[in-house]
Amino acid sequence: MAPPVVTSPRRAPGTQIHVLHLLTNSLPYTNSGYTQRSHAVLRALNARGVPVQAVTRLAYPLVVGKWPRSDRELIDGVTYHRLLPSFYPATVRKRHEKSADKLVEMVREQQVSVIHTTTNFPNAIVASRVAQRCGIPWVYEMRGELERTWLSRLPVELQEEAEQSEFYRLARAQETAYASAADAVVALSEISRAQLIERGVDAEKIHVIPNAMYEDLLDITCDQRQLREELGLPVDKKIVGSVTSVVDYEGLDMLIRSLTHLPDDVMVLIVGEGTAKPALEQLAAESGVADRVIFVGRKPTSEITRWYGVLDAFTVPRHDTLVCRTVTPLKALQAQALGIPVIASDLPALREVTGGVESYVPAGDAKALAEAIESVKKTDSGRRWAATRTWSMAAEKYELLYRSLM
Known part of the structure; x- marks a missing residue:
């Protein structure tokens, strides 16, 4: 069970933006809608002159059976950092602690002013701890949620019953809690935004930044x-x-x-x-x-x-x-x-x-x-x-969101 989430009124000092994206997976080791969106957003922010870097979860891509070329990779001008520990902790709690410790070092060294992460909630556990320790705001982007992805893989006739399962209810509660605790939430659609509001997330802090194309x-x-x-x-x-x-x-x-x-x-x-x-x-x-x-x-x-x-x-x-x-x-x-x-x-x-x-x-x-x-x-x-849904338009929305947190 994740520790309780505490919302903090903190804000990063000054007006300089330097954003760190904490990601589950990334190119070139995983090619999916998730990694394509992440990379497109990072490239578009770079093109706008917004200082932004990415870091992937602890031990990725080793945890998916692939060997990284380095602990720092440059792909299309985007910097990806890899958290490669000398040993991989045996428990989830210890992995969260190790991830947070490594990220706090990076945030302080790189003078990061905003940390931005995506579902699932294990990412939010780490990002919220780092933000709290470093006194900076954090953004939670709601993409495919753990419990809904799990539900979608079950036969259709079993899904209604599975929605009542303990796993589904607890995972959904965690996602809602972390979305409520974040300084800002990004939804990919108006449908998702409406659902978050129904779940009790403050409408004022939900920003819709839809999928886009080059x-x-x-x-x-x-x-x-x-x-x-x-x-x-x-x-x-x-x-x-x-x-x-x-x-x-x-x-x-x-x-x-x-x-x-x-x-x-x-x-x-x-x-x-x-x-x-x-x-x-x-x-x-x-x-x-x-x-x-x-x-x-x-x-x-x-x-x-x-x-x-x-x-x-x-x-x-x-x-x-x-x-x-x-x-x-x-x-x-x-x-x-x-x-x-x-x-x-x-x-x-x-x-x-x-x-x-x-x-x-x-x-x-x-x-x-x-x-x-x-x-x-x-x-x-x-x-x-x-033509009304381009990544440069999305990057403009992200920059405005980050500046509003400063």
């Missing part, structure tokens, strides 16, 4: 035929699909089932890896559409734009679960920036992240998804929406 995506024009030829894909078929983690809640089973309602010239492309892949391959075979489903696995970040560019439509057929109603994925916005039509489940988070300008179908309805695929048309509305 401005240069707006200038890219994809030659679909050429890309398909280069990647060995059919040039005369309609190809729809997703660049995603291949997990159950993404609803890729609905995408495969939709093929049974579509002409033979429609194919599905899935870029990514995950635990649901074997079951999806079996579903495709049992449904008689295995020859129309292409799994290409995970691709390097540097090549991802090419895989987006071969699609006639980008699909986000997520199931109607708590996490899917709340979490706003980056991938849909990236597709919009490239001018690719998006077809998504009609869930609040997906409407919000795509601006309500795309095609939406009832979650879990393969026939409705097929109808949307068949009628999809290319427009400029998605690209115009994406």
Whole structure:
């Protein structure tokens, strides 16, 4: 059990901003929506001239089975520090203490004025202690929460019962307590903000800074035929699909089932890896559409734009679960920036992240998804929406938030 959280009225002296981001994972060792957002934010803050560095959790990336190149790495101009202890404490409490001790040294040495961390609450335990000891404010960014991520991995029919479990209730209580104790809270959507307010977090300190995309995506024009030829894909078929983690809640089973309602010239492309892949391959075979489903696995970040560019439509057929109603994925916005039509489940988070300008179908309805695929048309509305959601705009909001804490 984490120690009690005490809100402090402290503020850092002076007006100089120097921000330290405490992260769970990071590039280049983990490539995910979490690490992509973190890196994009850090790059954009750097571009604005805001002094900012990052530090990853204790013993990362060793704890995920990867060897770091150094305890300090420079990636795209962003400095990442690694907390590499000579020994790894046996208990969670001791690991929190060691993390805090190491970070206090770094904060004082680097003259950090704000510490910024993200869910899950173990990060908040460490960040709040460091802030308290150093007399600086701290920011808690609510991304995917531990209990909701855990819930999303369970079969849908078990989720309602699991919400009443001791683990779920205690983890949720911890997240709420630390959000209430932070000097400021960042939410990724208005939906998330409203939920935090319902949980008792002060509305005045919640700042919505949504997922965004790099401005240069707006200038890219994809030659679909050429890309398909280069990647060995059919040039005369309609190809729809997703660049995603291949997990159950993404609803890729609905995408495969939709093929049974579509002409033979429609194919599905899935870029990514995950635990649901074997079951999806079996579903495709049992449904008689295995020859129309292409799994290409995970691709390097540097090549991802090419895989987006071969699609006639980008699909986000997520199931109607708590996490899917709340979490706003980056991938849909990236597709919009490239001018690719998006077809998504009609869930609040997906409407919000795509601006309500795309095609939406009832979650879990393969026939409705097929109808949307068949009628999809290319427009400029998605690209115009994406132009209002750039990382430089997000960085401006972060800077204003940090200055308000000074």
